[in-house]
Amino acid sequence: MKAAVINQYGDSSQLEVVDIAVPAIKVDEVLVENMATSINPIDYKARQGLLQHMFQWQFPVVLGWDIAGKIIAVGDDVDDFHVGDAVFARPDTDSVGKNGSYAEYTAVKADKLARKPDNVSFEAAAAVPLAGLTALQMLRQLQVTAGQKVLIQAGAGGVGIYAIQLAKKLGAYVATTASLSNHDFVTSLGADRVIDYHQENITEVLSDYDAVFDMVGDIDNGIAILKLGGHFVTISAMLTEAQKQTANKTVETGWLDTNGQDLAILANAIADGTLNIVIDSVYPLTTSGIRSAHERSETHHAHGKIVIQMKKSEKEET
């Protein structure tokens, strides 16, 4: 099968599309023929070798953590999904680095899958799992409820677009940070207050917040704007002991727990039109396409999600 691999850690020029073996499935897995995947910042961090303390991968490594496609084989213990089902998922990370999503086929544990909503394309569905699950689970960890004031950093990014919409669904008042050119965009997603982080420090304009969802490493300022009893979660930085021990405030890191039940919650919201998917750009699964997609992600200014298309959706083919 066609897959984009790296043979050593480094810059985007390490990415190359080659032919490798189709992954074998275990009894609790399905084999998905991928129509699309999407890029997350963890992809270029992994490519640079920054995850070597977490994973002992063997080259060539197939990166990528989002899939949308059709099931073409099911393991003997899989009951809930069948050949032909259109699904999406954030698969588990495999221990040797061969089963990423920059490939025509990926083996996925059935408990990580959800059915793709009919009203969105495979390209749009591929833009959801990792970023959408992170947004949903971090708002849950922050215990956001109706009427609370929540700051969501980086509202125009992959996680931010979902976090703003999900926090509004919960009934929260949402502040977010974005460059000026993205203010109308994040307002259209539901943000009540937008701060241009190039011009203003959040501590100058926000106070008494119930929750702060950090994905830019603005830790001390985020903690400072919380009211007593408030919750802070970061997904992009290590906390010092002093930050973790902040008096009368809960200060934590967060990490996505991939699972199909939470993805089904997102699928329902997409199906009923209350969660919109925003695509920054679409690239083909070619050597130049995957390299350009990584370079776009590394600008830190993607507007929504960057998608890699393996095959065109049927709708586009007809």
Ligand SMILES: NC(=O)c1ccc[n+]([C@@H]2O[C@H](COP(=O)([O-])OP(=O)(O)OC[C@H]3O[C@@H](n4cnc5c(N)ncnc54)[C@H](OP(=O)(O)O)[C@@H]3O)[C@@H](O)[C@H]2O)c1
């Ligand atoms: N721990 C986990 O489980 C987990 C899961 C998902 C993501 N993450 C991490 O979370 C971070 C965000 O992920 P993502 O997918 O949302 O990234 P992304 O799509 O690359 O984010 C791009 C956005 O970041 C905004 N931005 C850049 N610098 C900013 C700053 N200083 N203040 C406010 N906004 C800023 C940009 O907004 P403008 O263009 O408007 O400036 C752009 O829209 C990454 O570090 C990622 O690795 C962690």
